[in-house]
Amino acid sequence: MITEKSGLDETESTELKEYIANRFSGAKVPEGGDVDFLRGWRGLASLAEDIGAAEVINQKLCPKLPVSFNAPEGVRFEIFASFAGGIPIIYADDPSDFESLVTNIVYKGTRPANIEKTGASFVSGRTARFIILSAKPYSNVPAEELGLSTEAWAEKSMLIRRSHECTHFYTKQTYGISNNILHDELMADFIGLYDSFGFYKAEWFLRFMGIISGSGSRLAVYTADLSPRVSAAVAELAEQAAYGLEKWSQNEGFKELTNAQRIDRMCRAGIVGMTTL
16 A cells, blocks of 8 residues: 555545545536537637638637737637537647737736746636647657657647647536546546557656656646655656556557546546556
């Protein structure tokens, strides 16, 4: 048991158990899921085909705070047919354009802290749901750390983010839950990596988290409120879960599962259960 192996005292053991408790267990489909939030977005998607996504965004989404785009030709808009259903997605190739889009549309002109370290924004209200994606290196890990070209990694980073955010969208729709904690991030990165590459490498996830030393450091965000020894125990659990997911992805029958089925299994398993899926 991880609590015994980590030498946690009673208080720390309780802290760890509370953190890794499976919030998806017993969760029910939230009410109000039949709201057609795509109605207005369909018109925007059609208009974007005629006058361009950047112009549509400034005219319709933030007319009082228009974005001064550096690369308007690198801004795209679509209603993506995801495994979670249709979801509006705005893509921005230029990092500063992405940051301006998030600032002006989501935060109404107030630049959020650490936006330069952020590569995606997922808005999930009852009637307003959409995603804004950038081509920044995923988890701030440069291409050379993964042995990829800069161009290929920019493309894959955006694809990882798309499936990652669609995973959060799915759990929000299905269970009413979407939080930035380890369980959610394990699932979202797993789906993102597998969708983008056709395979899952635990090593890459661990680099993104900073568990393997490099440029990534996301785990510190998800364990910021934990005591030091509990944080270390969570890091060990994350490593075990990541390799458990890698092994699962290579099992016979895995490819026959839909993404929704994969997510449902990970939701039911919890962090500990992911080590032996």
